[in-house]
Structures are given as structure tokens and as C-alpha cells.
Amino acid sequence: MMPHPNPDEIKRAAWAYARDLGDADITGAIIRLGDRFCDSLSQDYLDTAMELLNALTGLTDRAHPNAARALIAKAITHSALYSSRSSEVNATLELLEPWLAD
Amino acid sequence: MAVCSRRMYKEDVVSDEYPKTIGEAANKVLDFVRSIPEENLRDAILDFYDKVPLTRTLKRRLMSALQLLGREYGGPYPEAARDLLALSMKYAYMEGADLGKATNAFIDSYPRNDAERATYTQEDLERLLEKLIEGKEEE
Numbered sequence: 001m002m003p004h005p006n007p008d009e010i011k012r013a014a015w016a017y018a019r020d021l022g023d024a025d026i027t028g029a030i031i032r033l034g035d036r037f038c039d040s041l042s043q044d045y046l047d048t049a050m051e052l053l054n055a056l057t058g059l060t061d062r063a064h065p066n067a068a069r070a071l072i073a074k075a076i077t078h079s080a081l082y083s084s085r086s087s088e089v090n091a092t093l094e095l096l097e098p099w100l101a102d
Numbered sequence: 103m104a105v106c107s108r109r110m111y112k113e114d115v116v117s118d119e120y121p122k123t124i125g126e127a128a129n130k131v132l133d134f135v136r137s138i139p140e141e142n143l144r145d146a147i148l149d150f151y152d153k154v155p156l157t158r159t160l161k162r163r164l165m166s167a168l169q170l171l172g173r174e175y176g177g178p179y180p181e182a183a184r185d186l187l188a189l190s191m192k193y194a195y196m197e198g199a200d201l202g203k204a205t206n207a208f209i210d211s212y213p214r215n216d217a218e219r220a221t222y223t224q225e226d227l228e229r230l231l232e233k234l235i236e237g238k239e240e241e
Contacts (some may be wrong), residue, residue: 011174011175014175015175015176018175019176041162044159044162044163044165044166045166045169048162048163048166048186051163051186051189052182052185052186060132060185060188062181062185064179064181064182064185066176066179066182067170067177067179067181067182067183068182069175069176070169070170070174070175070176070177070179071166071169071170073175074166074169074174074175
């Protein structure tokens with residue numbers, strides 16, 4: 001098992017994960033992560049990311065894919081660092097493993 | 103001179119009219135958020151957060167907006183934060199009742215010049231965040 005990464009490494013890996021998502025993959029990633037995360041703050045970040053993606057807001061017609069990526073990274077970082085469930089922390093670190101190794 | 107309330111609003115005349123439809127409210131919200139200069143966006147979001155009795159969901163959305171104004175994760179993303187403020191205000195109108203009234207009053211009374219606008223320090227931010235975290239523990 002890999003040593004537990006420090007917060008900066010997790011942040012960097014989460015952002016690398018989110019940046020690697022193609023525009024067409026962001027929605028799917030939000031849904032998959034939403035199924036995986038239990039932490040309510042992480043869920044909130046993901047919900048907001050979804051709203052930033054398209055006209056779900058019904059208010060502005062601007063999409064903000066990069067801001068959505070930032071909130072996805074924020075949600076992942078939060079789950080990896082602060083989730084009260086060790087299973088969620090471990091699953092999140094597993095998800096990040098390819099980017100942690102970079 | 104006959105002008106509609108939206109136009110009066112643009113001309114810095116405070117209107118105490120409450121929007122009659124969600125569409126009207128959405129237009130009012132958009133005019134308002136677009137009038138906020140980028141450098142005042144953070145204070146405007148915090149001011150709304152501080153003064154209007156928001157639901158936890160709306161508070162969390164505004165917290166996301168504040169995060170997007172930071173430098174983390176390739177930020178800042180001011181236009182995304184602006185749209186999240188707009189969305190929160192529209193939802194507040196849709197909620198109606200006291201929340202809708204408070205949001206309407208907030209927009210109508212928001213100072214038009216820099217000197218009168220509320221500014222928030224790092225300590226204020228932490229105090230507001232603490233309120234949010236306490237709210238979570240009450241669940």
C-alpha cells in the first residue's frame with residue numbers, strides 16, 4: 001500500500017484528475033463521484049459543479065466547465081481529507097492513485 | 103416620464119416593487135449581479151450571505167462561489183461565482199415568503215457606490231464559515 005499522501009499532494013492530484021476530464025466527460029464524472037461520496041459537503045460541491053455546466057440554472061446560458069472542474073477537484077480533496085468514513089477516504093485515494101504517482 | 107421598474111432600477115432609483123413573476127425576478131437578479139464590479143464580488147456575496155436568512159443549501163452554494171474566487175484549482179473564476187450568486191438569488195425569490203422579501207430588499211438597498219458597500223475581513227469570513235459548520239452539526 002502506498003504511503004498516505006499529504007494534503008498538497010492530494011490537492012494536486014485531484015486537480016490533475018479534474019483537468020484531465022474532457023468537456024464531454026465532466027457530467028459523467030460528477031454523477032459517478034456523487035454515487036461514491038457520502039460526505040454532504042462533497043455532494044454540495046458536485047451539485048454546484050453540475051449547475052455550472054449548463055443551462056440547468058435556467059438563468060444564464062453560460063457554461064463554466066473549468067469552474068465545474070475546480071469544484072470537482074474540491075469535492076475529491078474534501079472527501080480524501082475530511083470524510084468521516086475511512087472507506088470513502090480509501091476509495092478516493094484509490095481513484096487518485098494514477099495522478100498521485102505523477 | 104413613464105418607465106418600467108427595471109429601467110428605474112438601472113437608473114439607480116430604488117424601487118420597492120416586488121417582482122410579479124419568476125421571470126421578472128430573474129431579470130432583476132441578472133441586472134443586479136451584472137452591475138457588481140468584479141473586485142466587489144466577494145464582498146457582495148458575503149453581504150448577501152450575512153444579511154439574508156438563507157437556507158443551508160443556498161449558503162453552501164454561496165460558499166462554493168467564494169471558493170471559486172480563490173486561487174486554488176486554476177482559479178479565480180469570477181464569472182462562475184457571479185452566476186452562482188444569481189442562481190442563489192433566483193432560488194431565494196422562488197422560495198418566496200420572508201426569503202424572497204429579504205432578497206428583494208437586499209437588492210433594492212444595495213449601495214451603488216463603493217464607499218457605502220460593506221467590506222468583509224478574513225475574520226468576518228471565518229465567523230461566517232463557522233456559522234455554516236455549526237449549522238451542519240445541528241443536522
